Structures are given as C-alpha cells and as structure tokens.
Amino acid sequence: MNDLPRAELPGSRSPNPESLILASGSPRRAQLLSAAGYEFSIQPASDSAECGICSRETAPEMVARLAYRKAADVVARIDQGLVLAADTVASCVGSILGKPHNRDHAEEMLRLLSGREHDVYTGVCLWSRRNETFQVDVVRTRLRMSELTEEQLSEHLDSLRWEGKAGAFGFQDGNDWLTIIGNDSESNVVGLPMERLAELLENFERKAEKITTPTIDSIESSDSSCS
Numbered sequence: 001m002n003d004l005p006r007a008e009l010p011g012s013r014s015p016n017p018e019s020l021i022l023a024s025g026s027p028r029r030a031q032l033l034s035a036a037g038y039e040f041s042i043q044p045a046s047d048s049a050e051c052g053i054c055s056r057e058t059a060p061e062m063v064a065r066l067a068y069r070k071a072a073d074v075v076a077r078i079d080q081g082l083v084l085a086a087d088t089v090a091s092c093v094g095s096i097l098g099k100p101h102n103r104d105h106a107e108e109m110l111r112l113l114s115g116r117e118h119d120v121y122t123g124v125c126l127w128s129r130r131n132e133t134f135q136v137d138v139v140r141t142r143l144r145m146s147e148l149t150e151e152q153l154s155e156h157l158d159s160l161r162w163e164g165k166a167g168a169f170g171f172q173d174g175n176d177w178l179t180i181i182g183n184d185s186e187s188n189v190v191g192l193p194m195e196r197l198a199e200l201l202e203n204f205e206r207k208a209e210k211i212t213t214p215t216i217d218s219i220e221s222s223d224s225s226c227s
C-alpha cells in the first residue's frame with residue numbers, strides 16, 4: 001500500500017488504495033463525481049486520444065474504444081493512480097452523433113433527433129496503474145425527443161447550449177422536449193453512469209483484466225480501416 005490519499009468510494013467495502021484520477025476535461029463528469037462524494041484529481045486526455053474513426057464500429061464499440069484510448073493516454077503520463085475515462089455519444093437511426101463541430105452540424109443532429117427515440121451510450125474505462133489492469137463497460141440510456149418546432153430549434157441553436165455536447169443537446173439543461181424512457185440512467189446521458197461506476201469500483205480488483213491479455217486487441221482495433 002502506498003502513501004497516497006485513498007479514493008473515497010461510496011458503497012465500497014474495501015476502498016481502492018489508489019487515488020482516483022479523472023481523465024476528462026468535461027465539467028459535467030467532474031460535477032457528477034464531486035456530487036457523489038468521490039475525491040479525485042483531474043488530468044484530461046489529449047485531444048489526439050479522441051480521434052480515430054472506424055466506419056464499421058457501432059456506437060457502443062466506439063465509446064468503449066475511445067474510453068480505453070483516453071485512459072491509456074493518461075496512464076502513459078502517470079506513475080500511480082486509478083484512472084477513470086469516459087466517452088459519450090448519441091445514436092439515432094444508424095447515425096452516431098458526437099459533439100457538433102459548428103451550428104450547422106448541431107442543427108443537422110437536432111433535425112435527425114427531432115420526434116424520434118434515440119440512445120445515448122457512455123463507455124467507461126477504469127485502469128489501475130499499480131496493477132496494470134483495466135476494465136471497460138458501456139451503459140445505454142434510451143430517450144425521446146419531441147418534435148421540435150422551428151422556434152424551439154432556433155432558440156436552442158442561438159443559446160449555444162449545444163456546444164461540447166454529444167447529439168447537440170444537454171439533458172441537464174432541463175429542456176421539456178427531452179425525456180428518458182423507463183428507468184435508464186440519467187447521469188449516463190450527462191457523461192458518467194454513476195450507478196454502474198459504483199459497481200465497477202466495488203468489483204474492480206476482481207474483474208479487471210491484465211493489460212497483456214488479447215482483450216486489448218478487441219478494444220483497440222488494429223484494423224487498417226480504422227484510423
């Protein structure tokens with residue numbers, strides 16, 4: 001056991017002795033972790049960890065891969081700690097919607113989502129530097145967006161609340177045209193599935209995989225069509 005302060009892991013019977021490092025620049029992820037009482041430091045992954053497109057990937061495969069890449073990027077820069085990385089996208093009628101590049105892109109996404117049900121996926125990667133083990137998981141939340149009027153669309157685009165948000169909307173912004181279907185996780189939409197995260201942290205030592213296993217290849221595809 002080292003001398004670092006322990007990560008506070010609510011609900012955990014044996015707290016992980018490694019300090020928790022959030023590998024994210026997302027203010028929403030930091031807020032969710034703080035609100036749940038976790039102690040952590042922040043080291044965002046570099047932008048290059050998030051690039052890479054593979055046309056054959058599904059949304060859950062993509063968020064798993066990107067969460068893994070973001071964690072790996074930060075792990076390479078630290079000597080100790082338990083790294084937590086995540087990636088969130090929306091998925092609707094076969095299209096994967098990440099963060100919009102500009103207003104037109106945001107409008108295109110919202111017109112696709114308008115009046116439809118869609119899924120938000122968040123991939124989470126926990127990676128122990130001490131043990132060189134990792135675990136990746138993906139959580140889905142199903143939502144419905146009411147048909148947007150032209151006025152609602154313009155108001156939302158003008159507000160710029162779409163910036164930096166997958167699918168060009170923020171569930172946390174309290175829009176009455178967005179609802180979660182069933183009991184799916186709300187925090188998952190905003191960037192971290194807190195209920196699943198607590199379970200992952202609780203069971204991490206038992207379920208994490210050694211870094212040298214072939215599982216890595218299934219996450220970090222070496223396929224040449226994926227750059």
Ligand SMILES: Cc1cn([C@H]2C[C@H](O)[C@@H](COP(=O)(O)OP(=O)(O)OP(=O)(O)O)O2)c(=O)[nH]c1=O
Nearest residue numbers: 024025026087088165166169170171189190191
């Ligand atoms: C769907 C949705 C996404 N989001 C946000 C969460 C994420 O910050 C963002 C998706 O982009 P991500 O690439 O997952 O995260 P990020 O670039 O903001 O931060 P980092 O890579 O450093 O971790 O969209 C909301 O805030 N509300 C929502 O309702």
